[in-house]
Amino acid sequence: MNEDFNSGSIGIGAMIIFIALILVAAVSSTVIIQTVEKLQEDGNSTSNDVQDEISRKVELVDAYIRSVGGDCNVVLFQHAGFGGWSATFGVGDYLVADFIAAGAVDNDASSIRIEEGCAASMFEGENFDGAWEAEVGEGDYDLGDLEAVGLQNDQLSSMKIKGFGLTAFFKLSTGAPSILAGDISWSVGCEAQDGSFAIDYNTITLSGSRLIDGLNTFGQDFDILPNEYITPGMKVKVEVDFVSCVPSLDESVEFTFFVTKGTSTTNSLLFGDIVIGYDLIHQPW
Numbered sequence: 001m002n003e004d005f006n007s008g009s010i011g012i013g014a015m016i017i018f019i020a021l022i023l024v025a026a027v028s029s030t031v032i033i034q035t036v037e038k039l040q041e042d043g044n045s046t047s048n049d050v051q052d053e054i055s056r057k058v059e060l061v062d063a064y065i066r067s068v069g070g071d072c073n074v075v076l077f078q079h080a081g082f083g084g085w086s087a088t089f090g091v092g093d094y095l096v097a098d099f100i101a102a103g104a105v106d107n108d109a110s111s112i113r114i115e116e117g118c119a120a121s122m123f124e125g126e127n128f129d130g131a132w133e134a135e136v137g138e139g140d141y142d143l144g145d146l147e148a149v150g151l152q153n154d155q156l157s158s159m160k161i162k163g164f165g166l167t168a169f170f171k172l173s174t175g176a177p178s179i180l181a182g183d184i185s186w187s188v189g190c191e192a193q194d195g196s197f198a199i200d201y202n203t204i205t206l207s208g209s210r211l212i213d214g215l216n217t218f219g220q221d222f223d224i225l226p227n228e229y230i231t232p233g234m235k236v237k238v239e240v241d242f243v244s245c246v247p248s249l250d251e252s253v254e255f256t257f258f259v260t261k262g263t264s265t266t267n268s269l270l271f272g273d274i275v276i277g278y279d280l281i282h283q284p285w
Contacts, residue, residue, distance in 0.1 A: 055175050056262030058184060060255065061235065062169040063269060063280040067091055072118040072163030076104050077111040080143035091163040096126035099158060109156045112141045119246045119274065121160040122151055128158050135248045162274060166240040169212065170257060172232050181205050182226025183260035186238065190245035190253040198244035208239040247271045
């Protein structure tokens, strides 16, 4: 009798342990399945995030040199050390008659100040010609500095002053979703006159942008606002002002579009000429 009882107890105990093992296995499998599903979801989410980041980008289509005018000035001085008479010139072309009308004296300049955002082509001749021509970027140029860039003392008779900027056109890259205009910005990187690296930067909405028909995305005669969406098929015109970067002839700048939570795109733009309207993308190589 005791043996039967003991055998029965052992059998019940074994059954309890067996059931407990089944329950533990069931719980464990549920946890494992949930963990695998969570990892799969996280993996899909990460993959989607990466895919979205890769696809969120824009590309430069065209870029032309434009004049920004405004407060970009060049000041000529009679003597070295920025002394003697002075004459101030804004953006424009100055033959010898215009040169004199602005207060300068023909063949009598020995130092020059060129403001940020300006560049100047200076000529020995009276009609943008002569024995020498010098391309001068922003900065203060005493006599020795002028001679170092090719300008001769007391021989300046005409000049062209340029306030540089770009009119850039972009579109969404193939496969890109619609992107908020406020998420798109640009930068221009170049070597400054002192040899350091200079950068101009802005958003497309703060610098001024419109569709190629001159309207915003709502069909209104206004600049595009940050809450507007740039959608596939749109071509957008952006006005880019140079302040720190004023490239000279045959110099390059690095032009980059940035997209928040997206991918940046960079183009190296060679200034094979520095005339207004010069095409920086489709150059006559």
